[in-house]
Amino acid sequence: xxxxxxxxxxxxxxxxxxxxxxxxxxxxxxxxxxxxxxxxxxxxxxxxxxxxxxxxxxxxxxxxxxxxxxxxxxxxxxxxxxxxxxxxxxxxxxxxxxxxxxxxxxxxxxxxxxxxxxxxxxxxxxxxxxxxxxxxxxxxxxxxxxxxxxxxxxxxxxxxxxxxxxxxxxxxxxxxxxxxxxxxxxxxxxxxxxxxxxxxxxxxxxxxxxxxxxxxxxxxxxxxxxxxxxxxxxxxxxxxxxxxxxxxxxxxxxxxxxxxxxxxxxxxxxxxxxxxxxxxxxxxxxxxxxxxxxxxxxxxxxxxxxxx
Numbered sequence: 001x002x003x004x005x006x007x008x009x010x011x012x013x014x015x016x017x018x019x020x021x022x023x024x025x026x027x028x029x030x031x032x033x034x035x036x037x038x039x040x041x042x043x044x045x046x047x048x049x050x051x052x053x054x055x056x057x058x059x060x061x062x063x064x065x066x067x068x069x070x071x072x073x074x075x076x077x078x079x080x081x082x083x084x085x086x087x088x089x090x091x092x093x094x095x096x097x098x099x100x101x102x103x104x105x106x107x108x109x110x111x112x113x114x115x116x117x118x119x120x121x122x123x124x125x126x127x128x129x130x131x132x133x134x135x136x137x138x139x140x141x142x143x144x145x146x147x148x149x150x151x152x153x154x155x156x157x158x159x160x161x162x163x164x165x166x167x168x169x170x171x172x173x174x175x176x177x178x179x180x181x182x183x184x185x186x187x188x189x190x191x192x193x194x195x196x197x198x199x200x201x202x203x204x205x206x207x208x209x210x211x212x213x214x215x216x217x218x219x220x221x222x223x224x225x226x227x228x229x230x231x232x233x234x235x236x237x238x239x240x241x242x243x244x245x246x247x248x249x250x251x252x253x254x255x256x257x258x259x260x261x262x263x264x265x266x267x268x269x270x271x272x273x274x275x276x277x278x279x280x281x282x283x284x285x286x287x288x289x290x291x292x293x294x295x296x297x298x299x300x301x302x303x304x305x306x307x308x
Contacts, residue, residue: 001026001153001184002047007056009042016042018208019056024186024201026152029179031199031216032188039208040188041081044155047186048078060153077151081158083142087131091122091141094130095148102149116144120174136167143174154178156187172198204302212302219298229271231260232287233278240283244274259287 006019017039024030032040045051047058049069058065060072086094095113104112117123120140125133133141139159146154156175160168175198178185187199202219204212212219233240237258244262245253251265264271271290278285 001028001061002186003059004043004047005057007043007046007053007058009039009046009051010054015208017046017053020205020210022203022210022213024184026184027179027182028201029175029185029187029199031202032186032205033190033202034188034205035190038190038205040205041157042208043205044078044157044186044188048076048155049073050078074149075151076153076155077146077149078155079142079146079157079159081161085130085138085141087129089130090127091117091130091133092126094141095144098145099148104148112148113144116147119147119177120144121170134167136163136170139163139167139171140174143171152183154183154185154187156185158188158190160189204298212298219302222298222302227264227268227271228291229262229264229274230287230289230291231262231274231278232258232285233260234284234286236283240278240281243277243281243283247273247277249273 002022002024004020004022006021007017008015008019009017020039020043022030032044034040042051046053046065047060049065049072053065061075063071063075065072086097089097092110092113095116096109099109099113114123114126117126120143122137122140122144125137125141130138130141143156143159146156159175160171163171175185175187179198179200199216201215202212203210204219212222214222231240231244237255237260241253241255241260244250244260249265249268249271250262252263254261254263262271262274275285275288
């Protein structure tokens with residue numbers, strides 16, 4: 001559905017997007033992860049045919065951005081991180097106005113607008129003035145507007161930016177629903193936990209370079225090359241740390257206050273020896289857990305030292 005080959009955009013000496021290569025299939029929900037200014041918006045705007053690349057190629061649903069930009073725009077729904085609304089309209093009037101720009105006319109227009117309001121759980125606000133909506137409700141109306149022409153590809157730039165926790169949860173629920181509808185979605189964010197339970201694939205970009213691109217479980221496995229365990233004992237934590245450090249399956253041991261952080265050697269998955277070792281030596285174990293690898297820790301691990 002979306003294929004880019006070495007897509008590149010420069011602004012003078014600044015390379016905003018550096019040879020970005022992607023291959024997304026129908027139903028993929030792709031989390032585009034990176035700090036502000038890393039190249040996410042530039043890449044999405046090139047895919048949406050709103051910004052011409054300096055180099056490289058991009059195909060959307062088999063159409064080239066160079067030769068079929070108008071056809072691509074009919075197949076793509078692009079939601080920028082900031083978009084304007086008309087405060088003197090009701091929610092339904094606002095959607096009908098944009099439906100008309102998509103040449104959706106006749107009785108279908110009202111029905112489609114009502115359907116999209118149902119999809120984003122905003123039907124109860126159909127007659128409210130747009131100016132009366134909260135930030136989260138405005139974002140959902142923006143998403144409904146993006147869906148009016150039933151695009152197969154959705155490009156959502158920071159859709160949860162600035163939202164409160166409840167509104168972010170609602171946006172994540174909507175993203176999961178779009179994936180179930182077999183739409184291909186690129187959703188960007190610099191807030192990594194937002195995407196961890198939504199995306200099927202993730203790409204990590206920094207300073208215009210795509211550092212990681214893969215399925216979520218593959219990225220987690222790549223980041224988690226060695227297990228990290230957190231251990232606590234009632235007394236004599238330093239003695240327990242020295243004991244653990246001597247074991248052949250342990251790569252390193254560090255202290256974080258009274259907590260012992262144990263890194264196992266690469267490939268070691270069974271750490272049942274540790275509590276037994278401590279108990280047999282007379283230590284009373286108060287904490288024993290494995291460090292969970294999420295998108296945030298994966299990003300820090302996989303990008304460490306790659307971009308200066």
